[in-house]
Amino acid sequence: MTSALYLDYNATTPVAPEVADAMEPYLREHFGNPSSSHRFGQQARAAVEQARGQVAGLIGVDTDEIVFTSCATEANNLAILGAARALHGRGRHLITSAIEHPAVAAPMAHLTEQGWEVTVLPVDATGRVAPADLAGALRGDTVLVSVMHANNEVGTLQPIAELAGLARQRGALFHTNAAQSAGKVALDAAALRVDLLTLAGHKFYAPKGIGALYVRAGTPLAPVLFGAGQERGLRPGTENVPHIVGLGAAAERVRQQLPEITGRLRRQRDALHGRLAEAIPGLVLNGHAEDRLPNTLNLAFPGVSGRDLLARAPEVAASVGSACHEGAGAVSGVLGAMGVTPERARGAVRLSIGEPTGDDDIEAAAQALIGAWRGLFSV
């Protein structure tokens, strides 16, 4: 298998070699349980705490504000269900957006079944939530607002600082799912003014199976899983030491290299867009032209279905929506919420660039996709 034309880095990234190298001693040599008081345990504990500091450093927060979870889905559930359970005495109203990942939308739906009221904010044609809409939706009994930092399908970045500021004024907590943005754009939890922020290891070159939740000091939060007292009681279970070490190494790596990474991703993505646009009349960008992840290119190919297009360019590994929806076959809910017509949504393909992507990959992918589109269009 060649990885040359993998353009689905929003679905998942490979583990960076230096991250795998950092993990390996914790897979093959150091194996203590961090809860054990003997030296094997204490060594594992030290590794976990070092990684916690590295993850905190990525988003500019205190070490003890990071809770490790098994994935971003679990972090989102902890943020939403945990805040709701901690604050149900203060109110039973939640606010979210129409384009959230199922890992946010599904716990919201669960709370609706439990008697909570959830207001779903619309997005504009570029996929953005209007701060005025949030201002109008906030109520005295709103306990939590959850709006994603960057959309996984179209890459649109939300005005989180502004939205979170509105929530704070009204005494509501603010959570953002930053699973897609970490490793692609700078993340500063204080500047974003959020109380809760989700990270996903496998979106920035750490392994699948590890995530983290930033919990601002003093934020009320109840656990979702119950057991022994790991992670200050917020996330029981023996710690996944190798993956936690990997998440720390990935965070450290991104923190050091981000400006260079962001610039290169944007240049390559825009080159791919340019090549495709000059060859395919009527090609349309889905998402915000500027305020968007630097690696994400969601394009509506005219007159064809995205699925057929990718089937005809099998050397290009990309997706027609998020990986989580791949099986569904239905039109993307994100594009629908943006008001994209069903016909245009049918032609959508998400191309997401990653750090291993080379300039030659961009050219090869462009040729393959142009060839596939011409082949289908001439049928």
Place this chain on the structure above:
Amino acid sequence: MTSALYLDYNATTPVAPEVADAMEPYLREHFGNPSSSHRFGQQARAAVEQARGQVAGLIGVDTDEIVFTSCATEANNLAILGAARALHGRGRHLITSAIEHPAVAAPMAHLTEQGWEVTVLPVDATGRVAPADLAGALRGDTVLVSVMHANNEVGTLQPIAELAGLARQRGALFHTNAAQSAGKVALDAAALRVDLLTLAGHKFYAPKGIGALYVRAGTPLAPVLFGAGQERGLRPGTENVPHIVGLGAAAERVRQQLPEITGRLRRQRDALHGRLAEAIPGLVLNGHAEDRLPNTLNLAFPGVSGRDLLARAPEVAASVGSACHEGAGAVSGVLGAMGVTPERARGAVRLSIGEPTGDDDIEAAAQALIGAWRGLFSV
């Protein structure tokens, strides 16, 4: 750091080299998201499904009866909270034992706060639940019984098949936390007659951060986390492919080697017990003399505290209870439930043998512990 005198394999095991070897390609090479429909995704999907078959093979069940979780704590929560939520219309009574791990006891306590009634069965002096006690506690509104297969502190094995048979007669589901028994004794889910069974990777030479729940076909179960539809909707979140592959490899390995492993663990454990007993008058075994994990030796050292004893034998890495309780400093609740006196409980040390333990380690540990005891006793 030498691992020579690590005798805390019930707290956690190292990753077996062949397990780490099986994982490594999924850390360093194959990285697809199993939900992606392209070839990168499908290769990851195939690896996950192969591992599912290997885990199913370890306990003699169908492949699609295995749900991967991030740890045994999560599997226990899914079993208990998930069954309770799925069946709350049928009744709100649960039964468990007095010596469960916090990963079972804590979700039970959470359900108590939610209005459920939980009956806690006592254990005898060897740590066993009496089937007659369960028979007397089962009611028409009992929806779930959860009794651990083997106790983590004293190793006592419960008469699960008999207990589960009683539950089945009364229409209640039966869950067993087999986190400690997998890899040490044979596990046959059908023979045990259980509906739900928890496995913990890091107790049988797979990494920390992966577990599984056996869910017998047809068992009603609601999810605890909400998101996309992974694991048949029971456990959302992108799969931890490398750890799942590791769990599969560990299950395959144990399935092939178990009779030999069990015999050697028992021989070494009994040799250690014999050496200590001949040198230390009044040494007492905590737990069942026969029906016990072959690797577990919980001993009450007379006239000393277990903590002081281990402090004086720093080359021996063992524990005075379960790793999860290490920080607490209080006397073990397990020993208390068995009616062990506080004085005897104070002297308790858990020595748990593992596959890497050599006969020379047994002798060295015996000498160190005997020396430490004599040193303390003569003070």
